[in-house]
Amino acid sequence: MHNDKASTFKRRLAILYQLPESWANVRTVWEAARDDANLEVIVVMLPFIHNDYQWQREAAEAHLNDMGVPFLAWDAFDLDKAGLDAVLYTSPYDETRPPAYRFANLRQRVPCTAYIPYGLEVGGGEHNYVYQYGQPVTALATAVFVRSEGVRQMFARHCPTGAGHVQVTGHPRMDGLMDLANFEVDPALREAIAGRRAVLWNAHFSFDGDLWSTFDQLAGDMLDIFASRPDLALVFRPHPLLWQKLINLNILDASGILALKNELLARGVIVDGRADHRHAFAASEAMMSDVGSFLMEYLGTGKPVLYLCNPDGLGLNEEGSAVVRHYQSTSDALGICKFLDQLSHGEDAQGASRRAAIDDFFHGFNGQAGQRVVAVLKELMA
Template sequence: MKLKKTAQFFIVRIIRIADALRIFAIKTFVTLGVKRKFRILFLVNDNTKWNAQSVFEVFRKDPRFDARIFVCRQEQSESEKKTRNGYAEDCAFFRKRNIPFIPGYDESIKKDIPVSSYSPDLVFYIQPWGWTRKLYDLTTIRKKSLTAYIPYSLPICNDPNDNQLTFHQLITFFYVPSAISLKLNQKEMLNKGKNCVVSGYPKLDDYAKPVQKTKNQPKILYAPHHSFSGRLRFATFRWNGREMLEYARRHSEISWVFKPHPRLKYELVEQKIMTLEEANDYYDSWASMDNSEFYNSGDYIRLFQESDLLITDCISFLGEYLPSGNPVILLENTESAGYNELGKEIISSYYSCKAWNEVEMAIERIVIKKQDPLNEIRNNTLDRVYLKKSSSKMIYEHIVNTFFNRIG
């Protein structure tokens, strides 16, 4: 084991040197005044995890860059195809919002388009997995391009998949949300976090966009996770999923939004919690009630701003919702992997529930009686764990300083 780790360490060192040489080569071209735009591709294989819109936009404004979104297919099992049409939904997401993108699949010849066709200098990833091998995986891409990674979820739980995969060691720039995350990576990563850059979390930039809250009725978001088994085990749907739907039916004075993890329906069927027909009926119920809606897109910060309360066991949402200033009911699974230092800091200001009767009492207290004793603690936590500066600007400035030595 020690020999294997030593070999991996030297491989990582060699790759870091190769990246440094490639960076030097690009800087040399820039210094010599070679008239070619710096090409950036943002790879997307799941729109629900798209987290770099603000980063994409800031690069699009600088004429030195040619920034594009590249939507590619994610390999799906037959069971997964029954619950989600990934590529079609991803393309529809960007079309609906008039966001320009490159389709990564040529329908006319039924073939995936290689990234190398666009000769990118830098390729951004939104997640470590789900990339078609020999086309979009990191090993293939980094042969011709530098790479960057903006995690699609906030790393707040005890999960080695957040920073200890080979992917994390080999990525050129690993953008992390906070100094706490950097400290954890320096301790846990094979390369001691040498490729990590503290940049904040781009998805939170959307909080800067003003939103007008309606005062008609309180709005509650219900966002259940999918991890019933395996290394995480945060999912609690078994003891609150059906109960939450019935509670929403009984409380028409409250506006509800069902925002499940995109993998939830698949796992409900896979874990035999529901049949596919039952799962479809459950989702349809949320979508069809007069006082509720089903939301499954990746641009949900506005939804957070418009709401009054989040009820969830979704790991990343616990961190992403904090800037809203609103209370959170944390649905707790006592068998979960638990939270890291950043996660513990965040959930200390939330209302934890381990049983359905506790959830009902918490809703009564927070929404009906309007009692929120943890409000001040949340505000203090927000000041401690998140950066004030725009994340997209920090990433932009890091890239510009790395390759151009100046801003603007």
């Protein structure tokens, strides 16, 4: 036993932070652990190594500092001397981390390993099941904390080690949506919306391979449609990897991305790059989305959703197919217009049944999932 542990009797939990957008997945876990007299929680900032993402150390540090979250950088943290009792991963992908923090290495140094899914998985495709359920972290961690029994069943079907390690605690990400009506939206976003009815547009980055994105197919129509509807404000919040993907596929270069963003702004589109997606969720009255986490998560708001379906893509997994039954779907401009017409007229035929389905997809949707995760971690560390 380490001397500092002997004197304080505190268990030491490390949360691995890689992306600002993923902090929502562990924020309430960190808060619960911080407030627990029997725990010491350490946030370790790691880079996110990915061809389609330009990780910036300064931006990550600024994000944590802005939130008042104490942290240590990976390159100033001695794993061998840390005396960690548990580590919590926020990404399943080992290749996105420095070698020392990959699962096989960290597992040798930390007795309890845990993972909270970085996304609320809705994408189909056999190889995608390997990405979501077959990584070393997802298959071999001591515990994986999931949002629902439906996700646990997905692990039972698709994870090579089954679902014995999967804990249905509810997803801590959803804790932040419990009181969304009272969430303090950035005044700059409110000012940009300027009293109009705001619609959130979420585009995926998969223009190749999985083909979940409809951005390349529907963007032109989308902009024309909103240009003809001055009562509506379009809030564009794409997947974080979309911009770099456009560059990597030689669709645009860096100056072209800047020009695209400026063109969107010139056409009245609000481009939202805030780390906290709740600003866009709270300010919008509806969402249009490709396959992606938001397609599941926005259900928790109770607001209308239009699923933008790429007919050539891999489509949805079992959970994704289940949730879009409560939404409208389209692959063309006509469907977008119909959805917006209904929104403008205050029509929402699926509203009651959609809101009634929230508990089916989010276990214990009461703002306390983070506390439940910490309670299980404490049992595993005992």
